[in-house]
Amino acid sequence: TARLNSLSTYTEDEExxxxxxxxxxxxxxxPKVREMDENEMMDPAVIKGLFDQGLMGIETSADHGGSxxxxxxxxxxxxxxxxxxxxxxxxxDVHNTLVNTIFRKYGTKDQQDKWLPQLAExxxxxxxxxxxxxxxxxxxxxxxxxxxxxxxxxxxxKMWITNSYEAEIFLxxxxxxxxxxxxxxxxxxxxxxxxxxxxxKEQKLGIRASSTCTLNFDDxxxxxxxxxxxxxxxxxxxxxxLNEGRVGIAAQMVGLAQGAFDKAVPYTYQRSxxxxxxxxxxxxxxxxxxAAVDIESARLLTYNAARRKEEGKSFTKEAAxxxxxxxxxAQEVSGNAIEWAGGVGFTRETGIEKYWRDSxxxxxxxxxSNIQLNTIAKFVxxxxx
Ligand code: CAA
Ligand code: FAD
Numbered sequence: 001t002a003r004l005n006s007l008s009t010y011t012e013d014e015e016x017x018x019x020x021x022x023x024x025x026x027x028x029x030x031p032k033v034r035e036m037d038e039n040e041m042m043d044p045a046v047i048k049g050l051f052d053q054g055l056m057g058i059e060t061s062a063d064h065g066g067s068x069x070x071x072x073x074x075x076x077x078x079x080x081x082x083x084x085x086x087x088x089x090x091x092x093d094v095h096n097t098l099v100n101t102i103f104r105k106y107g108t109k110d111q112q113d114k115w116l117p118q119l120a121e122x123x124x125x126x127x128x129x130x131x132x133x134x135x136x137x138x139x140x141x142x143x144x145x146x147x148x149x150x151x152x153x154x155x156x157x158k159m160w161i162t163n164s165y166e167a168e169i170f171l172x173x174x175x176x177x178x179x180x181x182x183x184x185x186x187x188x189x190x191x192x193x194x195x196x197x198x199x200x201k202e203q204k205l206g207i208r209a210s211s212t213c214t215l216n217f218d219d220x221x222x223x224x225x226x227x228x229x230x231x232x233x234x235x236x237x238x239x240x241x242l243n244e245g246r247v248g249i250a251a252q253m254v255g256l257a258q259g260a261f262d263k264a265v266p267y268t269y270q271r272s273x274x275x276x277x278x279x280x281x282x283x284x285x286x287x288x289x290x291a292a293v294d295i296e297s298a299r300l301l302t303y304n305a306a307r308r309k310e311e312g313k314s315f316t317k318e319a320a321x322x323x324x325x326x327x328x329x330a331q332e333v334s335g336n337a338i339e340w341a342g343g344v345g346f347t348r349e350t351g352i353e354k355y356w357r358d359s360x361x362x363x364x365x366x367x368x369s370n371i372q373l374n375t376i377a378k379f380v381x382x383x384x385x
Contacts, residue, residue, distance in 0.1 A: 009307070014073055021077050024053050025084035033085045036209035037354055042091065043209075047124060047166060050092055055081075057120025058096050059104065064116035066100075071244070075251045075306045079299075082255025083262065086358040087209035089252045091124070094162045097248040098241055099125030102171055102187065106229035106237055115189065119169060126167040127245075128158040128215060129238050135160075136371050139182035139235050143217065145174035152176070152188060152227070154220040157199070160365070165201055165211030168192045172217070173234050185234035189226045196220065206357035243316045244309060245366050246323040250302040253326035253362040257295045257333040260355035261288075264337035264345060271342075284340060291333045298326040317379040324372040327362030334359045 010018070028049045036043055050056050058074040060066020067073070074096045082089035103115050119125050134140040143156025154174050164170070170190050177184035190196060200214040229237050265288055268279025278284055305318035334355035338345035345352045363369040 009303075010072075010076075011070075013069065014076055017069065017073050018076050018080055020053065021055065021080040022083075024049060024055075025081050025088070029081070029084050029088050033209075033351060033354070034348065036085070036087065038208075040203060040208045042087065042166065042211065044166075046088055047091065048122070050088070050095075051120075051122050054120075055092055056095050056124075057100060057116065060100055060116050060120050064112060065120035066116065071247075071310050072303065072306045075247055075302065078248050079251040079255035079258070079302075082252040083259035085209070086252055086256045086259075086355070086361075087207045089255060090207055090210045090249075091163055093245065093248040093252060094127055095119065095125050097245045098127040099169065099171055101244055102127075102228060102237060102241055105241070106187070110225070111189070111228065115169065123168040124163050124166050125169040125171065126161050126163040127241075128161050128164070128170055128172045130160045131157060132159045132214075136368055138238065139185060141173060141175060141185065143172070143174040144178070145176045145186060145188065145222075147176070147224075148221075150224050152222045152224060154188065154190070154217045154222060156217050158215045158217075160202070161213050161215055162210055162365075164213040164215055165198060170196055170215075171228065172220075172222075173238055174217075176231055180232065182235040183232050185238070186231045187228040187234040187237050188222050189228055190220060190222050194220060194222065205360055206354070207361050208357075242366055243319050246319040246372070247302060247305045247309065247315070249362060249366045250298070250305065250319070250322035250326040253323075253330035253359065254295065254299045254302050256355055256359055256362070257291075257298065257326070257330045260330075260334040260337040260352055261291055261295060263350060263352050263355075264340045267341050267344070267350075278342075279340070287336055288340065291336060294329040294333060298322070298329040301325055317376055320367075320372040320375040323362070323366065324369050324376070327359070327369060330359040330362050331356070 032043050054067045055077050057066030058069050062068045078089050078093045100119055103112055129138050131141050145152045145154045172188045173185055175184040176186045197216040198213045199216045202212040269277045271278050301322040305315050305322045308315040308318055337352050341352055344350050
């Protein structure tokens with residue numbers, strides 16, 4: 001497929017990973033995309049395939065069963081999966097950039113030895129922060145944990161939890177001391193068999209194959225060795241991890257825009273009206289050219305944020321910019337792609353309309369577009385005042 005991708009700093013390993021993810025996405029995921037969307041259910045064979053391809057422990061060390069690759073590699077995998085199916089892409093994104101990273105960054109050696117190999121081999125993870133009454137205002141969460149001997153007892157509800165229908169490992173943020181405000185928030189790891197209840201599975205506009213559920217914790221008993229990081233430091237863990245996750249969502253939106261572009265643009269050179277290919281009318285050609293610029297700009301922002309993270313430089317502002325802009329571009333390009341293909345773009349058969357439905361989520365999860373703009377605005381104010 002014709003592709004726009006002129007970033008000049010991918011390593012050979014990263015290019016190899018890209019090719020293998022492309023192959024997996026095209027051959028294994030591609031034929032199932034429509035069915036999974038219509039059934040609102042991920043095919044278990046696809047999740048198994050992600051594990052078998054080594055895509056569920058991309059940055060995890062080889063000792064722990066992972067691929068020991070770069071953060072940029074994790075981002076490339078998300079982009080390439082999203083080009084074919086943004087739902088599959090977010091499964092991989094949450095599992096790697098949020099769940100695995102928390103263990104790698106904040107887990108003790110014992111916790112890493114215990115959890116990372118399972119997460120690389122076959123157990124899906126989810127990240128449970130949002131609640132019915134706290135989305136953007138995430139640190140106002142109402143889930144509580146109380147110490148009881150050598151256990152913590154967790155009570156509350158989480159809403160909108162990606163992967164949770166299939167997951168076995170759950171990172172749960174709960175407040176152990178509400179009097180301290182968000183400085184009581186603590187991160188726990190729990191497994192499904194400890195008694196996590198799925199209360200509701202959402203029916204959504206887009207990324208319909210990716211599960212999104214409400215979870216209830218009713219006296220969920222978690223041993224004290226399952227606290228990740230320090231008690232009271234969960235808020236910092238959550239937001240620092242989200243800074244990385246946001247680069248992942250930016251990549252998902254870049255891949256989505258690219259996927260819509262790749263599907264629609266060739267059609268515009270095959271289809272003729274008024275005796276000429278529709279893609280060669282200036283009105284069409286300029287719209288396509290502008291989309292090419294938009295995708296490239298979103299990609300450059302995304303990989304710049306990824307490289308800064310890898311180099312240990314500050315990247316919070318860059319991650320917010322990348323996520324904000326890629327979400328704008330994804331929606332714009334996928335919407336235009338429908339129009340470039342005319343009536344056939346509007347049918348479910350071509351799959352172009354699905355990209356547009358899927359694009360809406362970019363501006364909502366892992367911090368809405370306004371939350372990203374808040375972050376960017378704070379940096380600008382600090383730099384200019
Ligand atoms: N990076 C690092 N630290 C940050 C930060 C950032 N981007 N934003 C805030 N903080 C820190 C502050 O430094 C401060 O810490 P200290 O007290 O230790 O100094 C603390 O957080 C509180 O800061 P604020 O008072 O500025 O924060 P707030 O209460 O107004 O809002 C927030 C903070 C909840 C992080 C909010 O800005 C935010 O990001 N909301 C969106 C929540 C979100 O992204 N949820 C995603 C859920 S997961 C998901 O969605 C996964 C998926 O779909 C696939
Ligand atoms: P609200 O916070 O109520 O926001 C509604 C509107 O108000 C938005 O436009 C927002 O920008 C605006 N707004 C709110 N505050 C401000 C402000 N201060 N300034 C300007 N505007 C503001 N969460 C998890 O923890 N784990 C997951 O795996 C996960 N997966 C998700 C998957 C899906 C499909 C969805 C839909 C959500 C998921 N979420 C997950 C939750 C997601 O992170 C939240 O939906 C998101 O943070 C927004 O919260 P909210 O939906 O409560 O919207």
